[in-house]
Amino acid sequence: MKRIFLTVIFGILLLGLVSASWPEDSEGTELVSVLPSPYEPSGLAWDSESQKLYTISDEGIITRMNLDGSNVENWYVSGDLEGIAVVSGKVYIGIEYPFTMKEFDTSTGAFTGKSWTFSDVVGTSKMGMEGIAVAATSSGLRVYAGSQSDGKVSVYDIDPSVSESMSYVGSFTPSTGSLSDLSYDAQTGRLYALYDNKLYEMDSDGNVLAKYTVDGSDQEGVVVVSNCPSSTGSIVIASDTPASILSYSGFAVTCPVVEVVQEEEVVVIDPNLVDSFSISKGVVSVLYQDGHSNSFTPKRYGKIQAVLSSDATKLIV
Known part of the structure; x- marks a missing residue:
């Protein structure tokens, strides 16, 4: 049987910490003018499914809009909002104190009643949880909760269908500075932590890959699209x-790909281990452990067979 090896490629290997340059579009496009006044931005999120940008004001406003600032929608809620994440159409809001994440339903404009309390986060009512990032996994959600007080990021696995159903995974501290936001990019598998004007790019385990110096001052939110x-x-x-939401283009990202080496065919995937796969009518469909899927057609004829490698990183077709 002819074998085609599918290998996950993450682009450039980063040996040690890289001080990276700021985007080519160094001026940025201001979006804050489309928001209600007063508005004190305190977090950002991107929904890749709906192609919508989310932001929050810590005085209780949740906002959704296009990346260019058009089609603005606002919801008014209670609480000191300090973090936001969107996964599979679900909106999650981080509350500074007590250290809590709540699920929000945009169709009703209200919290659903589901919440998760992060008792391992260190802080006070004025220096509490300052950012959240959420990644889909095969068993639920992985949540990163950042403390403004000590800069530590606490990690939890949660069941999104049940309030307070969660387990503590561990923690890491990219910087001892004042953490102001976290975000996770599902396309690249990268985690971003903002500490005032310093931005740390990490893998999902918290290993720092690059560091940026961010323009401006009093930064409170970050998201990579x-x-x-x-x-x-x-x-x-x-x-x-002052209140500001600046969108910059030309930000360098590392997109992982799967390369079918012998056939010179390249297929874009998410950087996750394979959970399962199926073959139907010459098309190979792959489900990854974070819930995303992908499919491709090998450049060959005849019956197609595939075997998953022992480390779940390759399909041998």
Whole structure:
């Protein structure tokens, strides 16, 4: 049987910490003018499914809009909002104190009643949980909760269908500075942590891959909008004093790909281990452990067979 090896490629290997340059579009496009006044931005998120940008004001406003600032929608809720994440159409809001994440339903404009309390986060009512990032997994969600007080990021696995159903995974501290936001890019598998004007790019385990110096001051939110397989995307930075949401183009991203080596065929995937696969009418469909899927057609004729490698990183077709 002819074998075609599918290998996950993450682009450039980063040996040690890289001080990376800021995007080509160094001026940025201001979006805050489309928001209600007063508005104190305190977090950002991107929904790749709906292609919508989300932001929050810590005075209780949740906002959704296009990346260019058009089609703005606002919801008014209670609580000190300090983090936001969107996964599979679900919106999750981080509350500074007590350290809680709540599920929000945009169709009703209200919280659903589901919440998760992060008792391992260190802080106070004024220096509490300052950012959340959420990644889909095969068993639920992985949540990163950042503390403004000590800069530590606490990691949890949660069951999104049940309030308070969660387990503590561990923690890491990219910087001891004042953490102001977290975000996770599902397309690249990269985690971003914002500490004032320093931005840390990490893998999902918290290993720092690059560090950026961010323009402006009093930064409160960050989100990266990848456009894989393009090697550049957009990055959006929110500040609260003065209120600002700047969108920059030309931000360098590393898009993982699967390369069918012998057939010279390249297929874009997510950087996750394979959960399962199926073959139907010459098409190989792959489900990854974070819930995303992909499919491709090998450039060959005859019966197609596939075997998963022992480390779940390759399909041998």
